[in-house]
Structure formats: C-alpha cells, structure tokens
Amino acid sequence: MTVKNSVLEVANLHVSFFTDQGELKVVENVAFEINAGETVALVGESGCGKSVTALAMMGLIEEPGCITQGSIKLKGQELVGLPQVELQKIRGCQIGMIFQEPMTSLNPVFTIGHQIAEVLTHHFHITPREAQPEVLNLLEKVGIPSPRRRIDQYPHELSGGMKQRVMIAMALACKPTILIADEPTTALDVTIQAQIMHLLKQLQDEMGMAILLITHNLGVVAHFAQRVLVMYAGEIAEHSPVRSLFKNPLHPYTQALLNALPKPGHKKITSIQGTVPMPYEYPAGCRFSTRCSTSTKHCSQNTPLLIEQEPQHQVACWLNTEAYRI
Amino acid sequence: MITQSETPFQEFWRLFKKDQLALLGLIVLFLLIIAAILGKIMTEWIIIFDPSTVRLVDKFFPPLSLPSKQLLVEDIPLFGIYILGTDELGRDVFARMLQGSFVSLSIGFVAVGLSTFIGILFGGLAGFYGNIRIGFISVDTLIMRFTDVMLCFPTFFLILTVVALLPPSIYNIMIIIGLTSWMGTTRFVRAEFLTLREQDFVVAAKALGLPEWRIIFLHMVPNATAPVLVSAIIGVATAILTESALSFLGFGVQPPYATWGNILADGKNFIFDAPWLFVIPGIAILIIVLAFNLVGEGMREALNPKLRRR
Numbered sequence: 009m010t011v012k013n014s015v016l017e018v019a020n021l022h023v024s025f026f027t028d029q030g031e032l033k034v035v036e037n038v039a040f041e042i043n044a045g046e047t048v049a050l051v052g053e054s055g056c057g058k059s060v061t062a063l064a065m066m067g068l069i070e071e072p073g074c075i076t077q078g079s080i081k082l083k084g085q086e087l088v089g090l091p092q093v094e095l096q097k098i099r100g101c102q103i104g105m106i107f108q109e110p111m112t113s114l115n116p117v118f119t120i121g122h123q124i125a126e127v128l129t130h131h132f133h134i135t136p137r138e139a140q141p142e143v144l145n146l147l148e149k150v151g152i153p154s155p156r157r158r159i160d161q162y163p164h165e166l167s168g169g170m171k172q173r174v175m176i177a178m179a180l181a182c183k184p185t186i187l188i189a190d191e192p193t194t195a196l197d198v199t200i201q202a203q204i205m206h207l208l209k210q211l212q213d214e215m216g217m218a219i220l221l222i223t224h225n226l227g228v229v230a231h232f233a234q235r236v237l238v239m240y241a242g243e244i245a246e247h248s249p250v251r252s253l254f255k256n257p258l259h260p261y262t263q264a265l266l267n268a269l270p271k272p273g274h275k276k277i278t279s280i281q282g283t284v285p286m287p288y289e290y291p292a293g294c295r296f297s298t299r300c301s302t303s304t305k306h307c308s309q310n311t312p313l314l315i316e317q318e319p320q321h322q323v324a325c326w327l328n329t330e331a332y333r334i
Numbered sequence: 335m336i337t338q339s340e341t342p343f344q345e346f347w348r349l350f351k352k353d354q355l356a357l358l359g360l361i362v363l364f365l366l367i368i369a370a371i372l373g374k375i376m377t378e379w380i381i382i383f384d385p386s387t388v389r390l391v392d393k394f395f396p397p398l399s400l401p402s403k404q405l406l407v408e409d410i411p412l413f414g415i416y417i418l419g420t421d422e423l424g425r426d427v428f429a430r431m432l433q434g435s436f437v438s439l440s441i442g443f444v445a446v447g448l449s450t451f452i453g454i455l456f457g458g459l460a461g462f463y464g465n466i467r468i469g470f471i472s473v474d475t476l477i478m479r480f481t482d483v484m485l486c487f488p489t490f491f492l493i494l495t496v497v498a499l500l501p502p503s504i505y506n507i508m509i510i511i512g513l514t515s516w517m518g519t520t521r522f523v524r525a526e527f528l529t530l531r532e533q534d535f536v537v538a539a540k541a542l543g544l545p546e547w548r549i550i551f552l553h554m555v556p557n558a559t560a561p562v563l564v565s566a567i568i569g570v571a572t573a574i575l576t577e578s579a580l581s582f583l584g585f586g587v588q589p590p591y592a593t594w595g596n597i598l599a600d601g602k603n604f605i606f607d608a609p610w611l612f613v614i615p616g617i618a619i620l621i622i623v624l625a626f627n628l629v630g631e632g633m634r635e636a637l638n639p640k641l642r643r644r
Binding site for chain 2: 101115
C-alpha cells in the first residue's frame, strides 16, 4: 500500500435527518478512502450510521435527511451536490450495491433474467436480446448452476443464497469500480455466508473492484478485509489495518467488541453495558464515554480527534494520550 | 426433479379456473364481447340486422313471432323471424339490442380505462412523492384531499349536471363517467405504493441507477396491478349501469341510436302491453353486470396472496 491509488475518498462527511425532534446528526465527520482492489470493512453496532454512510455514497439519502457537509469523491469526481440525473449514471454503473435482504431486494413480478438485463439495457442502451449473452455470462460468473433455465425463473423460485448471487450479478453487471456490500450475509445461513464471501473475493480478484464491506460480523472482517473502520454513534472510532486491529485494538469500544465475541472454552459471553445512544442524546465529549469502562471526566467533556497513535492505526480516544493522564 | 416453472399468469389461471362461477362469468363476457363486436359490424357497417327499420304494421310483436304478410319484402328481418320481438315502431328489438351491446361495453371499457389511468397517475404520485412539499402542503395531502372532495359529490348527480350542460354524445358520456370514477383506484394505488415504496427492491432499483419514472411505472405499477385490475373489472359493471341509468333518464346516448338504457326507457311506457320491451334489456344489463362482478370477484380471489401456492 505504498502507492496511493484511491478510487473513493470520503472527507468530513456529515449526514443529518431533520425530524420533529430537531436535527439528528446521524453521521458526523466521517473520512476514509478506499484504494483500487481493496476491501475495507465498516463495522459497528446497529444504528451507528453504517448504512447511512453507504447510502450517502450512493446519493440515496432521502427526505428528511441530507448531506450537510463534506465531500465524496469517486475517482476524483465530486458526488456531493451532483444532480440526480448525473448520479443515476454513476449508480449501478460505477458504484454497485448489494443489500442485506436478498429475499425482498428482487422485484417479485419479473424474471431474474429480465432484471439483470434491465441494468444492462439501461446503462449501455442495448436491446434485451443483445443483453442476453451477457446475462448468461454474469449468472455463470456468480456461480448459478444451469443459468439457461434459471434466467426465466422468478425470484420466489430461488433460494436465499441464489437470490444474493443474482443481486451480486446485477450489482456487477456494469463492472463497477467499487462495490458496496451492505451486510451481504446477515440474512443467510452460515454455510451460504462463506460461499457468498468467497464468491465476492473471487470476483474481486477477477474484476479488480474495491469493496466496502458493511457488517457486524467480525469473523468475516478478519477473513476478507484489508482495513477496518470501526464506527460508533455516527463517528469513526478506530481505523486500522485488519491485523493490527485484531492484535492490538486501541479503542476501548473495539476492545469491548472483540471481547464480546463468544470464545470456545469460556462459558460467559461478555457484553457492552447499555445501548448506543440515540442521536439526540449523544454526550458532549467522547460518545462512547457513557459506556466506556476507562472513561474519565475529561472524556465526557472533550471530543477526541481521530489521530494516528501507531503506524497506519488511527484512534479517536483520549486513552494513551497526554490528556488522559492529567 | 425439474419442476416446470410457473409464470404468474399461469398461477393466476390455475387458481381462477377453480372458481366455477367466475369461469361462467368469463365465458358470458367473452360471448357478449363477440356479440358486441359482431353487432357493431352487422348493424352499422354491413347491415344484416337493421335496428332503424320502422315497420308500423308489425309493432308490438312478441319474441319469436313471424312478420305479417303485408310487410314489404326488403323489411323482413333475417331468418324471417323477430327473435326478440318488435317495439312500438315495429323495429327489431334483437337488432337494437345488438347495437346497444357495443355502446354499453365500449362505454364501460373506455370510461374505466380513463379512470384507471387517472387513478394510477394520481395514486402513484401521491404514494411515491407523498413527502415532497409544495409550499405549505405535501403532495400526498394535496392529491388525497382532492380525491376526498371528489368522493363527497354524489357522483350520479354530478354526472347529470355535467350532461345537462354538454351535448349528450357517447364520447362525452364515456369521458364524464371516467372523470368521476377514478377515486377508488387512486386510493388503492396510493395504499399499494406506500408499502411498495419502502420495499427493498425499490431501493435496489434506485441503487442500480434506474430513473424514477422507470421505477414507478415499470417496477411498482406491475406490483400493484392486482387490486387495480379487480377494481377496474368491477368498475366496468358500474360504468355500464351508470350509462344505462343515464340513457333511461334520457340524458344518455340519444335516439335513434339504441342503447340498453334507452330501449328500457322506451319499454317502460308499455309495461303491460309489451313486457319484453323492458324485460329483455333489463335482463341483459343484469347478466353483463353480474358477469363482470363474478369475474372481478374470481380475480380478487385468485390474486389474493394468502391463497397462493395451493
């Protein structure tokens, strides 16, 4: 990773939802970049802003939400503030996305062949007939047996794993530079999870796209990601290469997350006390301070910045800094 | 084992066939549509049955009676028999019924086509863009309150008022019935769209970069067809009834053009002398409305997701 070849740069991203309770800052000051062919994992609890970050990258934040600040650059092109018409050309073409629920992500009234072909016909302006060979090719690529028969089947005739493969085929139809996988395996059973992840890995090697993997499965992260972003309450808590994160987690939240994994031989599963605070009840200082075992008065008053504490390993925590000792 | 995959239509047909009454209704409808089309051809283009020939010597002949001997040769009806009798001017009721069947069916279909189109458009806009605000009011509120306002009018009197102002032609009647019967469809479509809008496949379609009009009309509308189709089929029956009622009151299609409604209206003056004059169009209206309703009910049953996979 000596040569920086980033395809996606997110800087200073703020997303807010304007509701009756006032402005809810769901994502604040998120910044990261993804290099070509790299897999970056975004982990965190439910409701910490992972999916909103992903939707912001797609330009799919809907009313009453909006991106209040920041920039998202895809291969140097600014996406924030781009008109919908331009975004539509980028979505599905440059950025592909797969979703958590393959069961409901396919339109039940069309055959899968029709749905994959639609992406191709729309983005490349070809006829469905011309798209047919490419659809078969894609189905084969994502490991669907006897694609000729499957192409005319409806989503309800396919299993969950199959549907997720179809979703992947659709997302990759235009050979995107980056694929956002929003919890791609959460709804699938364990054996299928592994198959899908291996498929993504294999397709990444073939096509060279970058993957932003959103998940709360740390096992998947350890296997497939090169870098990890840990999000907590709308902010990035820790950013590090996968090895050093698992070997030496610096943020108390990451440590607690890793401790919460069930270990063989241990009877008890440790948990993190409390829940993620709602956006309108975030504490003034470090947002994890209300649940952190090592928090001090300083933590609950001052917001820590994301700083590099070890090579390539950034943490937003007062622990291990001068301020903590005072 | 390779199971032959079943398209949604095949599945629908399999379930629909089980309902004997609906199947009967469908057969009746088919026959009526064929009769209406043949009737249009045979009464207006290639005149085999002439609904406007006046035979004053043969007035008030009951059904299945033979023409009288004094009748001119060119006035003798086809097959030499009055299948459904004659009216007060000696016109062949069968020929008039044939002519009227096309009017009734075409008014039903065109009016419902128009109301369904408006319904899908308004319902789709209200359902999909409901949250967007125009000034102080949201799109959803605007459209749905307008729908409520339209629903508040007693439709039939609204139609009567408009018909009284406009020349009573068949096209005006189609348009007026269409413009006053879209509210149900709008509500159906909006309700469907409110649930569909949150479905993952709509988000997925957006993530694939498909434009919104394409998502609305090519992805969401097909998912909302079931209730719309059912309400449209039943709506055809209502439109036919409305047209008959208008013609009966004399505001509908004007004589000499025959419709079931105005045959009925003419017949009411001779209830005791020539009962067939109102019984025949009355029963015809009954049958067609019943057939449409049975088919509509059968479709509702077959398209009900709770009954799928049986």
